Amino acid sequence: LLCFSFLxxxxxxxxxxxTKNPKKTLPKAIYAxxxxxxxxxxxxxxxxxxxxxxxxxxxxxxxxxxxIMIYTGGNFLNSLFVSVVVTSATASAIASGGSxxxxxxxxxxxxxxxxxxxxxxxxxxxxxxxxxxIIACVAMSAVFLDIATATSFINFGALFxxxxxxxxVLIHYFVRQKQRSPKSIILYFLLPLIGTGITIWxxxxxxxxxxxxxxxxxxxxxxxxxxxxxxxxxxxxxxNFAEQKEEFDVKLVQ
Numbered sequence: 001l002l003c004f005s006f007l008x009x010x011x012x013x014x015x016x017x018x019t020k021n022p023k024k025t026l027p028k029a030i031y032a033x034x035x036x037x038x039x040x041x042x043x044x045x046x047x048x049x050x051x052x053x054x055x056x057x058x059x060x061x062x063x064x065x066x067x068i069m070i071y072t073g074g075n076f077l078n079s080l081f082v083s084v085v086v087t088s089a090t091a092s093a094i095a096s097g098g099s100x101x102x103x104x105x106x107x108x109x110x111x112x113x114x115x116x117x118x119x120x121x122x123x124x125x126x127x128x129x130x131x132x133x134i135i136a137c138v139a140m141s142a143v144f145l146d147i148a149t150a151t152s153f154i155n156f157g158a159l160f161x162x163x164x165x166x167x168x169v170l171i172h173y174f175v176r177q178k179q180r181s182p183k184s185i186i187l188y189f190l191l192p193l194i195g196t197g198i199t200i201w202x203x204x205x206x207x208x209x210x211x212x213x214x215x216x217x218x219x220x221x222x223x224x225x226x227x228x229x230x231x232x233x234x235x236x237x238x239x240n241f242a243e244q245k246e247e248f249d250v251k252l253v254q
Contacts, residue, residue, distance in 0.1 A: 005041060007158050008092075009033040011099035014106075062147060097139065101131035111237045112228070152207050156214030159203045166195035 012029045016022040048068050049055075058064040069078040105128035108118025122129040142150060173179045173188035206214075229236050 006034070006037065007154060008096065009037065011095065014099040014102040093139065097132060097135045100135045101128050104128065104131040104134065149209065152209040153213055155206055156203070156210040157217070159199045159206070160214065160218075163196055163199040163203070166192040166199065170196070 009030055012033065013026055016026060019025050048065070051072055052064075052068045055061075055064070058067055065081070066078060069081045073080075104113065104118045105121070107113045108115050108120070108128075108131070111119075113119075117130050118128070120128060120130050145153075169188060170192040173184065174192075179188055225236065226232070
């Protein structure tokens with residue numbers, strides 16, 4: 001539930017190439033999103049618990065917030081809350097769809113995925129329209145999922161990714177660049193090591209559905225990697241940041 005609630009704060013990084021001064025702007029955006037979201041979760045939970053402390057009285061935990069709204073402000077407050085939920089859910093869906101489509105476009109542009117489909121940009125709308133439609137079709141599968149199943153599907157990928165993000169920091173700065181000052185040891189060794197340990201510990205708590213789906217998806221990805229590298233005889237495609245920056249600067253000037 002924790003991963004499901006907080007996942008997505010890193011999605012702003014997918015728009016790095018469209019962001020002015022992304023090295024400074026995006027880290028601030030990530031921290032701000034995490035802190036603001038965390039404060040909202042804590043505040044909402046605190047006040048809900050204060051107003052309705054007997055959580056055992058809820059008939060259905062998934063709709064407990066509706067009971068709280070009706071208890072607090074009647075049908076008016078409940079209707080207002082539903083309106084806010086629908087609006088925020090729509091905004092969240094647009095942001096998630098945009099970030100997912102952007103990732104697919106970058107992979108298609110760099111020939112990690114078939115460029116004809118995933119690297120295509122609509123001349124009329126100037127957007128990766130095929131990717132948006134693919135993301136929309138995948139998102140529609142949520143109609144057939146309950147919250148428990150959706151949570152189990154998401155958590156494996158999130159925890160697996162966060163584990164390797166922490167390891168990447170440790171290997172890049174502490175091992176390869178040999179940054180071994182007292183500050184660097186804390187930032188690039190201790191904190192990533194603690195983060196890796198926590199995410200691995202969380203992975204051991206996942207249910208069988210998460211593990212089964214995650215292992216299956218990893219297997220599919222590994223097979224595709226074998227195909228892409230011709231059984232590791234070639235290096236996988238890499239993003240040329242310098243080239244993309246020049247292309248972006250040209251678009252800005254135009």
